[in-house]
Amino acid sequence: MDTLSSLADGFAIALTWQNLLLALLGCFLGTIMGALPGLGPSNGVAILIPLAFTLGLGATPSLILLTSVYYGAMYGGRISSILLNIPGDEPAMMTCLDGYPMAQKGMAGQALSLSGIASFVGSFFATWGLIFLAPQLVKIALLFGPAEYFALFALAFMTLGGVSSTNQAKSAFAAALGLGLAMIGVDTQTGVPRFTFGEVHLYDGLDFLVAIVGLFALSEVFIFLENRHGEADGKKAKIEVGPLTPSMSMLKQTTPTMLRSTVLGFLAGVLPGAGASLGSFISYSMEKRLVDPKGKTFGKGDPRGVAAPEAGNNAAAGGALVPMLALGVPGSGTTAVLLAVLLSLNITPGPLLFSQNPDVVWGLIAALFIANFMLLAMNIPMVGLFTRVLMVPPRILMPVVAMISFVGIYGISGSSFDLLVMVGFGLLGWILRKFDVPLVPIILGTLLGNSMENNLRRAITIDNGDWFTLVDTPLALTLWAIAIIGFILPLIIGRKVKAQMHERGDHEGSTSD
């Protein structure tokens, strides 16, 4: 009950006019930033840091503003994923896979409100999770040593094949390409530069934000340019939003999905470094494995394929705050930025935060609840407002996308070199799309590649070169088992149960349509 009374104190702190206003502002700006392709939660928060500092805000109000932006961006990311097939931010990648097909079927409005509800469910329960788990966290995080992390990353890659592509080989190629790109930069284990060609800008490796914006946003612009030449004004120029209220049957069908994904996403978020992208990715692929292993409806506009990643990534956003607050170890890219803010406000997150600055912690948590309700209110009835930003015809929108991509990336890094890298990735994305190679595994490869490699080498070094260390603990073994099952099951047993699944798939397909 100690927790609940602390939470009540937190609400007393958060419920001032100034803080409510800041939360509202943060939610609104966050949703817009999330919706605009290229501007994700981390750059959204990063852009608003100067604002928080120039307003001379104290620690709690600054955090309330910035975490509202964070949550808002997690909501907003889905809007452009669904309407444009461009992820508004990196965790919303998975929402494209089913959200866009739903929009093409004229169900954009339903997809938007369903994903809004899923986002709410995900972050609402994750915030409760944060309250109860943060004090307990140390025990969970400490089970993960380098060997377990490596197993976890391997799990992510081995279940990757069936996610975004119909062709496993192309997925594998894309993942390998991503892992290769991750090798660029100074090797953090030995300090030796790899594939940098003496170019100091490459020493820190490729910034995955740059890669994402290039691969997704710019390649979209290139493809538009190419098509525009032939056809008049692109046939997909207009997407009807359609009715906003999802049917009761759709809600009923997706409720278990949301709950399952919330748990998975939350856990993915809690793991340091894994973050929201992994949350949405694992939620989507697990859901697909679970209800649609044959790929009958997923990828073609299944509402569950929209609900799963959205509940997953918003739950991960809440989960990622757990290690940041409790251990001072960010759970994702955005929480790393938030951690930076905390430090510059002279607050050291970590085991001491809860006892030394309870007002900051509980005020923040209460603000998360408030922001969540504000976001639900903003994102369902007012979703039209945000979509209007995106409903501009492509010939106007695409130059804007290009402009925001350039301005956004330059705004973060202030480096013209990154702009060239981004254009490079844009061209790469355009070429790969022509070959029908999925882009998501490339990003996951670049995102996770370094952590995966480092953890492998740490594990091996710690055990003096003994490779068996990788399968030494029950947790590692469990993760490997899941990984192997996830990889082999569809290949071997898949054929045997095909007929059976075919029937079930048909059945489920018809109910979801």
Added chain:
Amino acid sequence: MIFKATRLTVAAALFGAFPLAVLAQDFTPENPECIAPANPGGGWDFTCRQVGKSLQDEGLLSKTVQVVNLAGGGGGVAFAEVVNKRNDDNDLIVAASTATATRLAQGAYPGNTMDQVRWLASVGADYGVIAVAKDSDIADLPALLEIIKNDPTKISVAGGSAVGGWDHLKVLIAANAYGIEDVRKIKYIAFDGGGEAVTQLLAGSVQAFTGDLSEAKGFVDSGDIKVLAVLSPERLEGEFADFPTAREQGVEAIGANWRGFYAPGGMSDAAYEAWVSKIGTLYASDKWKEIMKTNGLAPLDLQGAEFEEFVAASVQQIQDISREIGIIK
């Protein structure tokens, strides 16, 4: 080589041509700017922001110092930018630390050396610590080093910097001082920052931790880790007074992660003197003492030429160790 020599001659000629004793009051920066060569949140960012804000609060500058984050290459992007593009900017200072000296010493800023910029002043130091988990059997620093001496495979030391980085070098300095001959055998595991390294220490994946006092402070206060030694010349003051130094345990090892600033190599002497005097005045103020105290910074009071010599010595020391462990040839 010839080019380099020429450049040095030219630099020497320029320095010789101007008398160094120019009144500090002659120069006031119009648009003071501080480059933090990393993303917000790190030590360099902290140095820029705290010093920039305090300079204004103390009335030493009338304008706000604009902090620009120019991350990349472990500070190399900022260094190259200053040398190549802003060499004669009188309004610019750049945050630096031992990490800057380490990378300069190891040639990790391609084509750049420490004499291409002017070193202004230090604003404090963060002494190194070597720690173990609170329930570890290891009682003091000699005990830890003795185990490593007998069987280096038994102890994995975790730190937040890359192999050859400052966290790694601190352990090697201590091991060297203890008389361990082959320091290359010591197992150092690089993590992404001190927080992650401590987490792995608590998890039992590694047996010892090397880092800076300021990053270890939170974990000491919460009772998670046990500090075996602080690598400072004498015991520190205040709440850190309980930590034994390596020196008093018979290990002659000192490792200070200093924080300070450099300025463009072409900065005018008037501007250089003005910046040195401003930062020096700030350092002496009570306000800065308060900031040092809350952030676990220990005193390191060096300005102008003294600081320049200190950095040169620091670069030399790191070069020697790095050569010994084979990081540079």
